Amino acid sequence: MLVVDYGAQYAQLIARRVREARVYSEVVPHTLPAAEIISRQPAAVILSGGPSSVYAEGAPSVERELFEAGIPVLGICYGFQAMAHSLGGEVARTGDREYGKTEVRATNVPHGLLDGTDAVQTTWMSHGDAVTKAPEGFEVLAVSDAAPVACFADEDRRLYGVQWHPEVKHSPQGQRVIENFLYEGAGLTPEWTTGNIVEEQVAAIREQVGDARAICGLSGGVDSAVAAALVQKAIGDQLTCVFVDHGLMREGEAEQVERDFVAATGAKLYIADEKKRFLTALAGVADPEEKRKIIGREFIRAFEEAERNILEEAEAEGAKVEFLVQGTLYPDVVESGGGEGAANIKSHHNVGGLPEDLEFQLVEPLRALFKDEVRAVGAELGLPAEIVQRHPFPGPGLGIRIIGEVTESRLEILRAADAIAREELTESGLDAEVWQMPVVLLADVRSVGVQGDGRTYGHPVVLRPVSSEDAMTADWSRLPYELLATISNRITNEVEEINRVTLDVTSKPPGTIEWE
Numbered sequence: 001m002l003v004v005d006y007g008a009q010y011a012q013l014i015a016r017r018v019r020e021a022r023v024y025s026e027v028v029p030h031t032l033p034a035a036e037i038i039s040r041q042p043a044a045v046i047l048s049g050g051p052s053s054v055y056a057e058g059a060p061s062v063e064r065e066l067f068e069a070g071i072p073v074l075g076i077c078y079g080f081q082a083m084a085h086s087l088g089g090e091v092a093r094t095g096d097r098e099y100g101k102t103e104v105r106a107t108n109v110p111h112g113l114l115d116g117t118d119a120v121q122t123t124w125m126s127h128g129d130a131v132t133k134a135p136e137g138f139e140v141l142a143v144s145d146a147a148p149v150a151c152f153a154d155e156d157r158r159l160y161g162v163q164w165h166p167e168v169k170h171s172p173q174g175q176r177v178i179e180n181f182l183y184e185g186a187g188l189t190p191e192w193t194t195g196n197i198v199e200e201q202v203a204a205i206r207e208q209v210g211d212a213r214a215i216c217g218l219s220g221g222v223d224s225a226v227a228a229a230l231v232q233k234a235i236g237d238q239l240t241c242v243f244v245d246h247g248l249m250r251e252g253e254a255e256q257v258e259r260d261f262v263a264a265t266g267a268k269l270y271i272a273d274e275k276k277r278f279l280t281a282l283a284g285v286a287d288p289e290e291k292r293k294i295i296g297r298e299f300i301r302a303f304e305e306a307e308r309n310i311l312e313e314a315e316a317e318g319a320k321v322e323f324l325v326q327g328t329l330y331p332d333v334v335e336s337g338g339g340e341g342a343a344n345i346k347s348h349h350n351v352g353g354l355p356e357d358l359e360f361q362l363v364e365p366l367r368a369l370f371k372d373e374v375r376a377v378g379a380e381l382g383l384p385a386e387i388v389q390r391h392p393f394p395g396p397g398l399g400i401r402i403i404g405e406v407t408e409s410r411l412e413i414l415r416a417a418d419a420i421a422r423e424e425l426t427e428s429g430l431d432a433e434v435w436q437m438p439v440v441l442l443a444d445v446r447s448v449g450v451q452g453d454g455r456t457y458g459h460p461v462v463l464r465p466v467s468s469e470d471a472m473t474a475d476w477s478r479l480p481y482e483l484l485a486t487i488s489n490r491i492t493n494e495v496e497e498i499n500r501v502t503l504d505v506t507s508k509p510p511g512t513i514e515w516e
């Protein structure tokens with residue numbers, strides 16, 4: 001089914017809720033003409049909310065054609081008003097705004113779209129205009145204080161609308177409303193399951209790659225691991241995975257890739273042990289931007305060297321590497337304009353050796369998936385929980401969590417402290433409450449402490465637990481004091497060079513998640 005995006009931030013959320021109801025959904029922009037939406041033959045359409053008033057100049061409208069094509073349609077908030085407006089109902093600027101938690105009352109025993117929901121339910125609203133009269137043929141199913149028509153339905157034409165946002169968690173019965181639309185209104189069955197996703201993708205990858213070979217860079221993160229595992233399942237040893245070990249990973253992470261990933265997938269793995277190269281390049285550098293540039297540059301070079309070796313090996317065997325696997329996710333696709341069609345990227349070739357015109361075709365098996373679906377697919381493919389549930393970790397790794405020069409001994413100190421913090425967070429069962437929890441070593445700062453009978457002069461670390469939806473904004477996580485105390489006690493006891501543990505209580509903005 002299709003979710004038409006009217007420009008608010010809700011379209012992706014709607015698509016996710018629909019998928020949670022096990023129906024496959026895609027987001028399309030509202031600029032897509034009705035004729036094109038119809039020609040795609042969606043099983044159902046949801047019109048999202050949006051920031052406009054239907055009377056505003058240039059406000060996106062919905063062509064009546066869409067409602068006459070026999071496709072079940074649910075309008076939400078702006079989509080609801082646009083539907084009413086387009087079909088001859090009345091939408092007025094009543095002056096009564098409703099914003100946030102709003103009570104909605106069913107006009108009758110809840111049925112149809114509201115089947116199984118309470119006669120009086122809490123919803124989340126955000127509107128200035130209101131539908132004051134439903135179009136002909138529609139039954140008014142619910143009202144609120146400021147919305148004389150808060151929900152309507154025309155069962156004959158299978159057209160439905162709600163003023164509130166059923167997709168947000170603040171509308172506790174919203175998922176039921178969405179499911180009523182999908183299952184009852186549109187007659188769909190819940191078939192979009194993780195097993196089906198894997199089956200479909202495996203078939204698609206085999207079709208795309210054929211007999212050619214592919215390579216995939218593993219970062220240690222969820223997306224590249226799941227993408228690689230899917231491709232491995234599809235084409236087996238035609239895939240070579242590349243792991244550049246830059247030595248800036250946390251404790252156990254390189255092993256997770258080198259041992260656990262391979263054990264779980266049977267993938268062919270090329271390990272480039274580049275720890276020395278990165279440390280040498282980073283020697284004497286304290287400036288964050290410079291560190292990032294060096295790490296990025298060395299990474300590309302190391303990857304290309306590995307790539308070249310793999311290409312040569314393949315050539316010697318009479319095969320050709322034509323594909324590069326990437327773990328692109330659906331939100332990236334939507335945010336970059338939802339472009340379809342096969343993207344082609346040029347491989348970097350800032351070091352000699354690769355032919356100028358070398359191009360890989362991309363294999364992006366996660367292009368249609370949201371992060372939670374990627375995790376589910378990873379679990380289905382047998383990847384260990386440590387990989388599938390991993391918090392985000394930046395490409396430059398611990399290199400940007402050591403404030404000051406990066407050295408092997410500093411990396412060891414930070415690794416030890418970080419491992420304790422992660423272990424205790426997991427132990428407390430709060431992993432899922434926290435987006436990520438960087439531990440930062442203030443390597444150039446020293447402070448005085450006392451331990452046993454002696455004076456110490458060690459380094460502080462900073463705990464930076466944050467909660468976030470998408471890393472664009474974040475708040476510091478209010479972790480229990482007991483947990484913080486345990487982490488602090490263990491780090492100062494077990495990591496000799498650290499004599500102080502501090503907590504970062506800055507939101508983003510103004511602070512970023514990482515310190516560099």
Ligand code: XMP
Nearest residue numbers: 392393394395396436471508512513514515
């Ligand atoms: P900031 O520090 O900008 O981080 O609030 C936002 C998110 O991005 C991660 N991050 C990176 N990820 N390469 C990456 O792959 C990078 O250079 C990088 N820098 C920051 C950070 O961990 C957080 O999740």
